[in-house]
Amino acid sequence: MDVSTSIGPQFQESTKYHRGRPVPQVPGWAAPPDTYKVYEDYLERVALPEPQSGGAPLWEAIEARRSQRRFSGEPLTLAEISQLLWATQGLTGEVGGIELRASASAGALYPNETYVVAQAVDGVTAGVYHYDIRAHELGMLAEGDYSEDLARACLEQTWMQRAGAVFVWGSVVARCAWKYQNRAYRYLYLDAGHLGAQLQLAAHSLGLGSCNIAAFFDNEVAKLVGIDCLTEVPVYVAAVGRA
Ligand SMILES: Cc1cc2nc3c(=O)[nH]c(=O)nc-3n(C[C@H](O)[C@H](O)[C@H](O)COP(=O)(O)O)c2cc1C
Numbered sequence: 001m002d003v004s005t006s007i008g009p010q011f012q013e014s015t016k017y018h019r020g021r022p023v024p025q026v027p028g029w030a031a032p033p034d035t036y037k038v039y040e041d042y043l044e045r046v047a048l049p050e051p052q053s054g055g056a057p058l059w060e061a062i063e064a065r066r067s068q069r070r071f072s073g074e075p076l077t078l079a080e081i082s083q084l085l086w087a088t089q090g091l092t093g094e095v096g097g098i099e100l101r102a103s104a105s106a107g108a109l110y111p112n113e114t115y116v117v118a119q120a121v122d123g124v125t126a127g128v129y130h131y132d133i134r135a136h137e138l139g140m141l142a143e144g145d146y147s148e149d150l151a152r153a154c155l156e157q158t159w160m161q162r163a164g165a166v167f168v169w170g171s172v173v174a175r176c177a178w179k180y181q182n183r184a185y186r187y188l189y190l191d192a193g194h195l196g197a198q199l200q201l202a203a204h205s206l207g208l209g210s211c212n213i214a215a216f217f218d219n220e221v222a223k224l225v226g227i228d229c230l231t232e233v234p235v236y237v238a239a240v241g242r243a
Contacts, residue, residue, distance in 0.1 A: 015183040024181045033175045035099075035110045039130060042139030046124060048082035051090060051136075055083075055205035065200050068209025069159045071241030075120040076164030080206055081138075084167070084240060085131050087202035088195045089114050101133070103194040106187035111176040112195060112235065115168040115225040119147045119161070120241075128225055141226050153220035154213055154237060163239035164208075169195055170227045171235045192236040203240050213237040 003009065017023055056064075086102060089112070093100040098108050105111070114131040116138060118124045126145045129138040147161040154160060169192050176184035176191075196212040203210035216237055222229035 011182075011185070015186060017183075024183075026179050030178070033109070033178045035108075035175060036133060037113050037130070037172065039132075039139055039141070042130070042132075042141070043127075043143060044125070044140040045132075045135075046078070046129065046138040046140070048085065048136050048138065049079045051083055051086035052079070055202075056207070058201065058205075061201045061204040065204045067200075067211040068241075068243065069157075069211050069239075070243065071159070071162040071164070071209060071239075072243060073120060073162040074164070074242040075122045076208070076240065076242065077122050078124060080208060080240075081116065081118075081121055081124075081165060082136070083206060084165075084199055084202050085114065085116070085138075086136070088167075088198050089131060089133055090136070091133060099134075103191070103198050105191045105194075106176065106184075107179050109176050109179060110191070111171045111173065111184070111188050112169045112191055113172060113227075113232065114195075115141070115170060117146050117150055117166040117168065117224070118164075119145070119166065120164045130225075146224060150221070150224055153224055154216040157213065157215065160213070160239045163241035165240050167199060167238045167240065168221060168225050168234060169236045170222070170225060170232045172232050174231060188233070188235055196236050196238055199238050199240070208240055209243050210238055210240045213239065 090102045092102050116129045127143040128141045132139050151158050151160040171188035200210050219229050221234040
C-alpha cells in the first residue's frame with residue numbers, strides 16, 4: 001500500500017502549524033477541562049504505598065533497558081505497582097494552581113488515564129483498575145482474570161499473560177483538543193510515549209522487565225478497560241513482570 005496518498009499524510013498536512021497563519025487559540029473566557037477522570041462507583045479501593053526513591057541509577061537504566069517478553073509469572077508487589085504509577089503519572093509539583101505530573105504533557109492537560117490490569121500482584125484481587133492520581137489509589141472497575149482476553153486483544157501476544165500487571169493508557173481526546181483541536185491527536189500519542197518510556201526506565205530500576213505494546217485491536221482493549229474508543233481512545237499498553 002502506498003501511504004503517501006492516504007489518511008496519514010492528510011492528517012499530518014491538515015494538522016501542521018504554518019508561519020504566517022493563525023494558530024488556533026482557546027477563547028480567553030473558556031474554562032480548562034478537568035484533567036482527572038472521576039469514578040463514583042469503584043467496586044473496591046486499593047491504597048498504594050508511598051513512592052520510595054532508590055533502585056538502579058538513571059544512567060544504568062538507560063543503558064541496560066530492553067523490552068522483555070519472558071516473565072516467570074511470579075507476582076509483583078503493590079509497592080512496585082505504586083512506584084510505576086508514580087513514575088508515570090504521579091503528582092510531583094504544582095505551578096500557578098496547576099498540578100504537575102511525573103511525565104510531561106502538552107499544555108499540562110494530561111489527557112491520558114491509566115488502567116492497570118492486575119494479573120499477579122501480591123494482595124490484590126485480579127481485575128481491571130483505574131489509577132486515581134490524587135488519592136494515589138487504585139479503583140477496581142471489574143474483578144476477574146482478564147489476562148487471556150487482554151493478550152488476545154493485543155493481537156494474540158500470549159506472552160503477556162505471564163506479566164504481573166499490564167498498564168493500558170486511554171486518552172480523553174477532548175481534554176487535549178480543547179486547546180489543540182485536531183493537532184491534539186499528535187499530542188495524545190506523544191504524551192503516551194513519555195509514559196511508556198518512563199515506565200520502562202522505572203521498571204528496569206526496580207529490577208523488573210517490561211515491554212511497551214501498540215499492536216492491539218483498539219475496540220477490544222477499549223472494551224476491556226471500559227472506555228468507548230471514541231471520546232476516550234486506547235493509545236498504548238505496557239506489560240510489566242518479573243523475569
Ligand atoms: C510504539 C511501540 C510499540 C511497540 N509495540 C510492541 C508490541 O506490540 N509488541 C512487542 O512485543 N513489542 C513492541 N514494542 C517493543 C519494540 O519491539 C522494541 O522496543 C524494539 O524491538 C527495540 O528493542 P528494545 O526496546 O529492547 O530496545 C513496541 C515499542 C514501541 C516503542
